[in-house]
Amino acid sequence: MAGNTATGDVTASASGSDGQLKLLSLDGGGVRGLSSLLILKKIMREVGAAMNPPREQLKPCEYFDLIGGTSTGG
Secondary structure (H helix, E strand, O other), X not given: OEEEEOOEEEEOOOOOOOXXXXXXXXXXXXXXXXXXXXXXXXXXXXXXXXXXXXOOOOOHHHOOOEEEEOHHHO
């Protein structure tokens, strides 16, 4: 995936073994923002536990290729 912006070239490459980009999109503020973070925390624990070797403190930036969102999620 490659694109061109006003500030320069942007290139993204997939880190997954299947060549797919892993995208994380978080929504909204307030309770929605808090619930998104709590769900993400659980997801990161489960993904980290499934890795070989298991990772206890896996950060979203270490797993997802692209992260974005709106309001608090952004």
